[in-house]
Amino acid sequence: xxxxxxVPRDSTSLALGAEAVARALMVEAxxxxxSIQVVRNGSRGMFWLEPLVEVATPEGRLAFGPVSAADVxxxxxxxxxxxxxxxxxxGPTEEIPYLKSQERLTFARVxxxxxxxxxxxxxxxxxxxxxxxxxxxxxxxxGEVAESGLRGRGGAAFPTGIKWQxxxxxxxxRKYVVCNADEGDSGTFSDRxxxxxxxxxxxxxxxxxxxxxxxxxxxxxxxxxYPHAARALSQAIAVAEGxxxxxxxxxxxxxxxxxxxxxxxxxxxxxxxxxxLESLEGKRGIVRAKPPLxxxxxxxxxxxxxxxVISLASVPVILDRGAGFYRDxxxxxxxxxxxxxxxxxxxxxxxxxxxxxLTLRELLYDFGGGAASGRPxxxxxxxxxxxxxxxxxEFDTPLDYEAFAAIGGMLGHGGIVVFDDTVDMAHQxxxxxxxxxxxxxxxxxxxxIGSIRGVEVIDRIVAGSDRxxxxxxxxxxxxxxxxxxxxxxxxxxxxxxxxxxxRFPEDFGPKSALFPAGRGV
Amino acid sequence: xxxxxxxxxxDGISAAIAAHRDEPGALLPxxxxxxxxxxxxxxxxxxxxxxxLNLSRAEVHGVITFYHHxxxxxxxxxxxxxxxxxxxxxxxxxxxxxxxxxELGCDFHGTTADGTISLEPVFCLGHCASGPSMMIDEEPHAxxxxxxxxxxxxxxxxxxxxxE
Ligand SMILES: Cc1cc2nc3c(=O)[nH]c(=O)nc-3n(C[C@H](O)[C@H](O)[C@H](O)COP(=O)(O)O)c2cc1C
Ligand code: SF4
Ligand code: FES
Numbered sequence: 243x244x245x246x247x248x249v250p251r252d253s254t255s256l257a258l259g260a261e262a263v264a265r266a267l268m269v270e271a272x273x274x275x276x277s278i279q280v281v282r283n284g285s286r287g288m289f290w291l292e293p294l295v296e297v298a299t300p301e302g303r304l305a306f307g308p309v310s311a312a313d314v315x316x317x318x319x320x321x322x323x324x325x326x327x328x329x330x331x332x333g334p335t336e337e338i339p340y341l342k343s344q345e346r347l348t349f350a351r352v353x354x355x356x357x358x359x360x361x362x363x364x365x366x367x368x369x370x371x372x373x374x375x376x377x378x379x380x381x382x383x384x385g386e387v388a389e390s391g392l393r394g395r396g397g398a399a400f401p402t403g404i405k406w407q408x409x410x411x412x413x414x415x416r417k418y419v420v421c422n423a424d425e426g427d428s429g430t431f432s433d434r435x436x437x438x439x440x441x442x443x444x445x446x447x448x449x450x451x452x453x454x455x456x457x458x459x460x461x462x463x464x465x466x467x468y469p470h471a472a473r474a475l476s477q478a479i480a481v482a483e484g485x486x487x488x489x490x491x492x493x494x495x496x497x498x499x500x501x502x503x504x505x506x507x508x509x510x511x512x513x514x515x516x517x518x519l520e521s522l523e524g525k526r527g528i529v530r531a532k533p534p535l536x537x538x539x540x541x542x543x544x545x546x547x548x549x550x551v552i553s554l555a556s557v558p559v560i561l562d563r564g565a566g567f568y569r570d571x572x573x574x575x576x577x578x579x580x581x582x583x584x585x586x587x588x589x590x591x592x593x594x595x596x597x598x599x600l601t602l603r604e605l606l607y608d609f610g611g612g613a614a615s616g617r618p619x620x621x622x623x624x625x626x627x628x629x630x631x632x633x634x635x636e637f638d639t640p641l642d643y644e645a646f647a648a649i650g651g652m653l654g655h656g657g658i659v660v661f662d663d664t665v666d667m668a669h670q671x672x673x674x675x676x677x678x679x680x681x682x683x684x685x686x687x688x689x690x691i692g693s694i695r696g697v698e699v700i701d702r703i704v705a706g707s708d709r710x711x712x713x714x715x716x717x718x719x720x721x722x723x724x725x726x727x728x729x730x731x732x733x734x735x736x737x738x739x740x741x742x743x744x745r746f747p748e749d750f751g752p753k754s755a756l757f758p759a760g761r762g763v
Numbered sequence: 764x765x766x767x768x769x770x771x772x773x774d775g776i777s778a779a780i781a782a783h784r785d786e787p788g789a790l791l792p793x794x795x796x797x798x799x800x801x802x803x804x805x806x807x808x809x810x811x812x813x814x815x816l817n818l819s820r821a822e823v824h825g826v827i828t829f830y831h832h833x834x835x836x837x838x839x840x841x842x843x844x845x846x847x848x849x850x851x852x853x854x855x856x857x858x859x860x861x862x863x864x865x866e867l868g869c870d871f872h873g874t875t876a877d878g879t880i881s882l883e884p885v886f887c888l889g890h891c892a893s894g895p896s897m898m899i900d901e902e903p904h905a906x907x908x909x910x911x912x913x914x915x916x917x918x919x920x921x922x923x924x925x926x927e
Binding site: 428469 | 791794826829831854892894
């Protein structure tokens with residue numbers, strides 16, 4: 243009997259050796275005369291267990307991990323295809339507490355299916371949202387999205403329904419749906435996991451967006467650092483087109499939507515929506531002043547929806563299950579779920595999709611299991627490189643847009659980067675300024691030059707030269723950046739800098755003076 | 764061993780221009796196509812692209828220099844992108860970077876003396892739970908130790924045909 247195995251094709255799984263594992267499984271099965279079929283699925287998002295191999299059994303899928311190619315003969319010896327015990331055995335995949343305690347609305351299929359199999363997609367609730375949307379007016383679709391409470395998952399948390407309403411109401415000969423797949427924030431990979439692990443989901447979401455606002459063209463702007471994601475999307479687009487789900491006359495509805503992938507070119511600022519549009523137009527990624535809003539005057543001057551991958555990928559379940567279903571998850575004005583990404587120095591790093599409202603501490607310890615190094619967690623950066631550094635005192639903050647804003651932080655795209663007690667926070671503050679200096683689009687002086695000055699001032703503080711004057715100078719500089727920058731690049735870089743200075747001042751003195759015995763770093 | 768993967772040829776440039784010139788916002792697709800074919804965007808391409816897209820040379824040049832991805836000079840046969848962003852820092856990226864520079868004998872944006880490997884920094888590859896991360900051409904690697912870095916890069920340097 244042919245046994246079905248699953249070995250992820252997710253690029254992090256590949257980065258950890260999944261390709262060699264898949265090959266070893268095939269070779270070993272052949273050698274033993276055992277017939278197997280290896281499905282290359284997306285990742286379940288439990289990266290400390292990757293490469294994660296699953297075996298399909300009548301009782302459900304059983305997980306083994308992390309598996310290396312060298313473990314494969316031993317797995318066969320243990321009879322892992324027939325429920326045999328092995329030290330890498332993890333039991334039924336869906337019973338693993340990390341996975342079981344999640345609320346996977348957007349990521350419901352990721353890791354379970356073959357990303358490029360339309361049959362798999364359809365058999366697992368795929369394209370139900372689109373089918374419903376095809377029978378609704380544009381205004382009804384927009385109404386449904388608005389009622390769900392969905393807010394943009396790219397960082398700014400702007401209500402998606404309001405953005406769509408503006409595009410719907412703006413008359414034009416042509417409109418666009420643009421997907422922001424630039425995912426530049428360190429500590430984030432949820433967009434990548436969707437594009438590689440469930441590309442039809444994003445395609446479906448964008449198609450619904452097109453129907454909602456009357457746009458017949460969509461573009462996905464994928465960062466050049468994600469070649470696997472771009473390839474998976476292009477392949478899935480071809481399959482969807484070939485099967486009548488995309489292109490001309492979708493499912494005989496008379497409505498059309500065409501979709502193409504565009505490759506970015508390694509500039510963080512092109513994740514900012516107006517710089518992204520400039521880039522799509524073939525220009526340098528210089529931020530545009532707003533207004534006019536992209537929803538009114540966007541790509542090539544036409545009304546344009548610009549949404550993050552996860553925002554668009556959350557639309558199919560909203561259309562399928564209804565606005566109320568989605569809105570019932572979450573707290574306050576943060577409705578639905580967020581795909582948190584646990585990254586950096588964390589024992590169990592990966593993707594955790596949960597309704598808003600759990601605390602940072604629950605994520606860090608219940609899910610994450612503390613620092614990977616076994617040392618205490620000292621600092622956590624939430625919301626990407628422009629997000630504040632938080633200390634232990636803030637770990638009980640509920641994960642909710644407003645609660646984070648209240649402590650001077652932001653949830654952003656849901657990335658959570660963990661540092662243990664060996665981190666040097668002055669060094670992290672310096673890095674934030676350096677990153678801004680490298681990635682600034684150059685339009686505003688406080689951002690372009692201020693960030694370079696910021697690096698120099700922090701260097702002087704750390705060196706202990708004229709510290710009483712330099713610390714106020716750094717604060718003043720941050721103040722100028724915050725008030726004199728056109729976009730959040732220059733405007734929010736002071737966040738990580740000042741939070742490091744305020745919450746970890748001991749790192750900004752000359753170490754020899756503050757810690758005579760020498761604090762090991 | 765040549766440091767130029769493919770010598771400049773007008774054919775590559777013209778073919779890239781012909782393939783994309785009618786797309787709206789064609790400049791980035793053309794530049795990507797040229798770099799994919801030739802390993803970099805040679806200076807000879809600038810006037811040809813400018814003429815085809817009805818842009819000034821300065822505009823084309825401005826776009827090439829704005830984006831970190833585009834190279835104006837030939838690099839090594841392979842490109843190693845090492846992640847230096849926060850989540851990888853938290854997992855030891857800075858030590859790996861220092862090791863990599865010493866092992867390859869070049870800095871970021873430099874190329875090994877034998878012309879095999881160009882070393883480039885990158886801010887995040889999306890493997891942030893499993894760093895330090897790097898990408899060799901388009902092949903991803905995570906949890907990279909110094910020993911693993913040496914094994915992977917030495918294999919490239921002794922087998923020039925890999926990944927061509
Ligand atoms: C410097 C900067 C970088 C950004 N990078 C991204 C990004 O990589 N991905 C993203 O979706 N949004 C990014 N954004 C936010 C976008 O400008 C915009 O808010 C978002 O694409 C809107 O989509 P949403 O409403 O679905 O979140 C960035 C913003 C700034 C200021
Ligand atoms: S703040 Fe910085 S990145 Fe933003 S527009 Fe100004 S210069 Fe450009
Ligand atoms: S920070 Fe290095 S891969 Fe994301």
